[in-house]
Amino acid sequence: KQEVTQIPAALSVPEGENLVLNCSFTDSAIYNLQWFRQDPGKGLTSLLLIQSSQREQTSGRLNASLDKSSGRSTLYIAASQPGDSATYLCAVLAGTALIFGKGTTLSVSS
Amino acid sequence: NAGVTQTPKFQVLKTGQSMTLQCAQDMNHEYMSWYRQDPGMGLRLIHYSVGAGITDQGEVPNGYNVSRSTTEDFPLRLLSAAPSQTSVYFCASSTTMNTEAFFGQGTRLTVV
Numbered sequence: 001k002q003e004v005t006q007i008p009a010a011l012s013v014p015e016g017e018n019l020v021l022n023c024s025f026t027d028s029a030i031y032n033l034q035w036f037r038q039d040p041g042k043g044l045t046s047l048l049l050i051q052s053s054q055r056e057q058t059s060g061r062l063n064a065s066l067d068k069s070s071g072r073s074t075l076y077i078a079a080s081q082p083g084d085s086a087t088y089l090c091a092v093l094a095g096t097a098l099i100f101g102k103g104t105t106l107s108v109s110s
Numbered sequence: 111n112a113g114v115t116q117t118p119k120f121q122v123l124k125t126g127q128s129m130t131l132q133c134a135q136d137m138n139h140e141y142m143s144w145y146r147q148d149p150g151m152g153l154r155l156i157h158y159s160v161g162a163g164i165t166d167q168g169e170v171p172n173g174y175n176v177s178r179s180t181t182e183d184f185p186l187r188l189l190s191a192a193p194s195q196t197s198v199y200f201c202a203s204s205t206t207m208n209t210e211a212f213f214g215q216g217t218r219l220t221v222v
Contacts, residue, residue: 031208043114043200044213051208089153093208097143097155097168 002027002094006101013080014109021075021104023090028068031093035064035075038087038103047088048075080108112136116201116214123191123221131186131217133201139212141204142184146170146197147216153200159184160207191221 003026013019023033032051036044048057048064050073056065063076073090087105091098117132135142143158155168159178173195175187184203188195201214 034211036213043215044202046210046212049210091153091211096158096166096207098145098153098202098211100153102150102152 002030002092002099004090004092004099004101006088006090006104008104009102010105010107012107012109015080015082017080017108018076018078019080019106021077021088021090021106023073023075023101025071025073025092025099027094028071029094030068033064033066033073033090033092034098035062035073036089036091038089040087044089077106080106082108082110084108114201114203114212114214116199116217118217119215120218121220123188123219125191125193125221127191129188129191131188131199131201131219133184133186133214134182135184135201135203135212136182137203137205137212138181139203139205140181141207141209142178143168143202143211144174144176144184144186145200145202147200148197156186156199188219193221195219196221 005024034049035047050057050066061078066073087103089103091100114135140161144156145153147153157176159165199217202211204211
């Protein structure tokens with residue numbers, strides 16, 4: 001059964017720091033991996049989608065990588081800002097469902 | 111762009127009551143799905159649909175029904191609410207199963 005793990009569960013950094021969020025999955029047979037952002041009491045906002053044939057995707061200050069063979073993905077956030085404070089979720093598409101990790105809650109202090 | 115719209119945003123039900131959570135999307139997406147989000151459990155798939163007239167069960171389907179009569183709408187029905195169904199429910203849609211998923215703002219349901 002596919003399992004997705006995100007470490008750390010929580011992270012606090014000062015503004016301006018570059019940071020990396022980690023996501024690991026147990027079965028490399030995935031179709032894609034997607035990173036989401038969730039603000040308290042809100043829905044999920046899609047950040048980046050990496051298809052299984054791709055190695056990375058970039059959007060602005062965000063860069064996500066995928067290494068299927070090792071079952072790992074990282075989300076790199078450059079020059080963090082207080083507005084980046086949120087919970088970040090990664091999810092892999094395996095079969096017919098997105099399998100989610102439990103998220104990393106990021107707090108960026110000014 | 112409205113995207114994925116869920117109604118209501120909040121609902122309190124008594125045990126045994128039934129209700130329908132509404133989900134509509136205006137992006138002409140074929141694939142739609144329902145998830146529930148519980149503390150410590152993450153998001154889990156309840157039901158999904160790959161197109162109008164086609165639905166299937168996800169990981170936690172018991173106590174829920176769905177139908178997909180149009181491309182735009184994918185309602186989730188709670189047949190007889192139980193306290194264990196207290197959760198936040200999210201609807202999602204994508205062009206196909208393997209493309210970027212877009213989520214609604216969620217419905218926070220409490221069953222007392």
